[in-house]
Amino acid sequence: MKFGRFEQQGRVFFGAVEGDQVTELEGSIFETYKATSEKHALSALKTLVPCMPYNFYCAGLNYAAHIEWANQRKGTQTKLPDKADVGYRSPNALIATGETIVIPADAPGPVQYEGELVAVIGKKARNLSEKDALSCVLGYTLGNDVSDRGWQKSDRTLWRAKNCDTYKPLGPFIATGLDPMNLTIAIKIDGKVVSEYSTAKMLFSAQRYLAEISKYMTLWPGDVLWLGTDGATIPDLADGMLCEVVQNDIGVLANPVRRARA
């Protein structure tokens, strides 16, 4: 099953997506809902970010080849993490599929994509075992953890390196029933695959992250956990490009890139 959040003439609703048809739902997929008799063509609706999280967790370093590639590029010696310490991003930066990633005029760059699997929490949870951890997940969507490598190096925190407005594309839909540890994620620039990896290579599984987080924190419906990216994240994003994160069951998160003028 695939859920989306949509807007039509100022009205916002959740929908169930089948092919290019959307069945309108009454209620919230994070509380209770039921299908209505209203059907829409997907193309007739504006697709919104599928959820607005209160808690925005991000695994950060979660694939060996990505860390090794970053070390080679930067001449650093960042070690593989030895435990699942989670980081944070901020909702101001979220945009939906189709919306534009705007690189600030003064961004030092390079600005790069990071295509990621995202777990969307569906049920309030605390103290989950690793075995039961996925029971709190409603489904999975895609994220692009757009990152300014210059600011990542110069700033004390990741605030503008990772959280400028438009730097967190999320969507298009939330797909249920997937195994998060066995999916192929591809990133395309202008229609050409530039990166492809399997989520089987996560250093710490989705289950492990959720169990660790829930030892100390209540997981809430609508919270998201971004699970990291693998490999190189080039070519750098530049004005006029189209960047797509693709997974067959979830769909395509497609965002054009624009550089703001000073």
Added chain:
Amino acid sequence: MKFGRFEQQGRVFFGAVEGDQVTELEGSIFETYKATSEKHALSALKTLVPCMPYNFYCAGLNYAAHIEWANQRKGTQTKLPDKADVGYRSPNALIATGETIVIPADAPGPVQYEGELVAVIGKKARNLSEKDALSCVLGYTLGNDVSDRGWQKSDRTLWRAKNCDTYKPLGPFIATGLDPMNLTIAIKIDGKVVSEYSTAKMLFSAQRYLAEISKYMTLWPGDVLWLGTDGATIPDLADGMLCEVVQNDIGVLANPVRRARA
């Protein structure tokens, strides 16, 4: 004027607080509201966290004496920051005045308070000048940035050092019309003042932080900016203590401390 958010028999509403009386408001202080004829005794209501932020900004290192004290204690040489790089906290950790700070059974500690001034955003804003930055602020409240110094050192990120459930007391009320750069904040343990400082000593002003953030990020109604703490943050928090953050115009953010049993 002082605003609060309250619960009575499952009903949640904003109110205007005068002394120990609350005038119930219709609507939201972050959108539109009007006073009703309903009055309540403050003691008859449960005081909630005054707002639920989507974006939870935290100045982190923003007072020289706190950084110098931490350096002495830890034998570190953290320099004063040379620019206003903002960090993040997570809403799961928020609790209201009167609610209990629960230290996890496996927390290495020491666990310490950090009493802070908090700016609450009232209006959507982007690209504010430093001169106009406070125009987006609805008012000010108090926060306690409870921190586990052991996890702060051992973990790659500040996730459980700063964001365990209950580690972010916020409130009690939002006071309007204050000068954020000229307030005295006191912290009391079991009724005795253990720390007192003036917000005049911020390294980067509230105005400066808001202007910097809004260069890259849209500020939204209900977002919060925690402005850092000064000086030492001892004695360490322990089971049975009462920790209060006090500012005369805003009120008292009072939270008992409990250590969870393994």
